[in-house]
Amino acid sequence: xxxxxxxxxxxxxxxxxxxxxxxxxxxxxxxxxxxxxxxxxxxxxxxxxxxxxxxxxxxxxxxxxxxxxxxxxxxxxxxxxxxxxxxxxxxxxxxxxxxxxxxxxxxxxxxxxxxxxxxxxxxxxxxxxxxxxxxxxxxxxxxxxxxxxxxxxxxxxxxxxxxxxxxxxxxxxxxxxxxxxxxxxxxxxxxxxxxxxxxxxxxxxxxxxxxxxxxxxxxxxxxxxxxxxxxxxxxxxxxxxxxxxxxxxxxxxxxxxxxxxxxxxxxxxxxxxxxxxxxxxxxxxxxxxxxxxxxxxxxxxxxxxxxxxxxxxxxxxxxxxxxxxxxxxxxxxxxxxx
Numbered sequence: 001x002x003x004x005x006x007x008x009x010x011x012x013x014x015x016x017x018x019x020x021x022x023x024x025x026x027x028x029x030x031x032x033x034x035x036x037x038x039x040x041x042x043x044x045x046x047x048x049x050x051x052x053x054x055x056x057x058x059x060x061x062x063x064x065x066x067x068x069x070x071x072x073x074x075x076x077x078x079x080x081x082x083x084x085x086x087x088x089x090x091x092x093x094x095x096x097x098x099x100x101x102x103x104x105x106x107x108x109x110x111x112x113x114x115x116x117x118x119x120x121x122x123x124x125x126x127x128x129x130x131x132x133x134x135x136x137x138x139x140x141x142x143x144x145x146x147x148x149x150x151x152x153x154x155x156x157x158x159x160x161x162x163x164x165x166x167x168x169x170x171x172x173x174x175x176x177x178x179x180x181x182x183x184x185x186x187x188x189x190x191x192x193x194x195x196x197x198x199x200x201x202x203x204x205x206x207x208x209x210x211x212x213x214x215x216x217x218x219x220x221x222x223x224x225x226x227x228x229x230x231x232x233x234x235x236x237x238x239x240x241x242x243x244x245x246x247x248x249x250x251x252x253x254x255x256x257x258x259x260x261x262x263x264x265x266x267x268x269x270x271x272x273x274x275x276x277x278x279x280x281x282x283x284x285x286x287x288x289x290x291x292x293x294x295x296x297x298x299x300x301x302x303x304x305x306x307x308x309x310x311x312x313x314x315x316x317x318x319x320x321x322x323x324x325x326x327x328x329x330x331x332x333x334x335x336x337x338x
Contacts, residue, residue, distance in 0.1 A: 057337025096129030238318020
């Protein structure tokens, strides 16, 4: 799941601290880490974390294999998302973010609402996240649902760009060199990369952490370090950038605050405990609490506690394709987990 890129780090707000604990006592734990982690930042990929990253990736692979044959023209988007998220749970994982199902000019950040009646059509991007104890696999693919040569070529360009990015990424490789090769591969297919969408570093319970992986030469020479990264090219026949669209119904916790309503506090506590700072959606809360959760969610958002993701739409309303894999980089190896 991408985010608009600003410089060398992601465009989501910087993590703040949260002072409320389960027993209403105060602490200064950063909200981007679980309480049980005792405010320790993950510095290295030990054997246990590597295994969980690989397990999350294996689940993501199986989910893709499961869902691809089921996505047909006019299939309910809500049904697709629910099947993906249920399969993740059946296989022993949890969704790392709401399934993104973005059509045509909507590049990213579109997930079905609880009462969504939209159907699969056109050029559909399917972005799937899986986590095991916060260790994340992030992967995406695109499907042509209208037998369009243009759609198919856009998809091929995204996949070619992804392959090039995976081939070139390595320890100490400058990020602008990765972006330059992705851009070159996409332009060789006569399309443009979406320049303000990017891949990203991933840490435990942090979908967007630290570095971005650009899809063009952004001139930044920051080097790849050991860690987990999502490479995520977007291709278009349009301008090559996205703008904000309408609110998506996808949220994440961005800071602390107070809500006066008792039920809203109950919903907030559930969000903090269940999702940490991973993205979640209104659909999930309606499933847990009923439609009254929507009013509580609105109150929590107005209190400044949530980041509400906007749909990301190509500036010229041109079609966009996407491809994505998660890669682990260590001193000894490069592992594509998804």
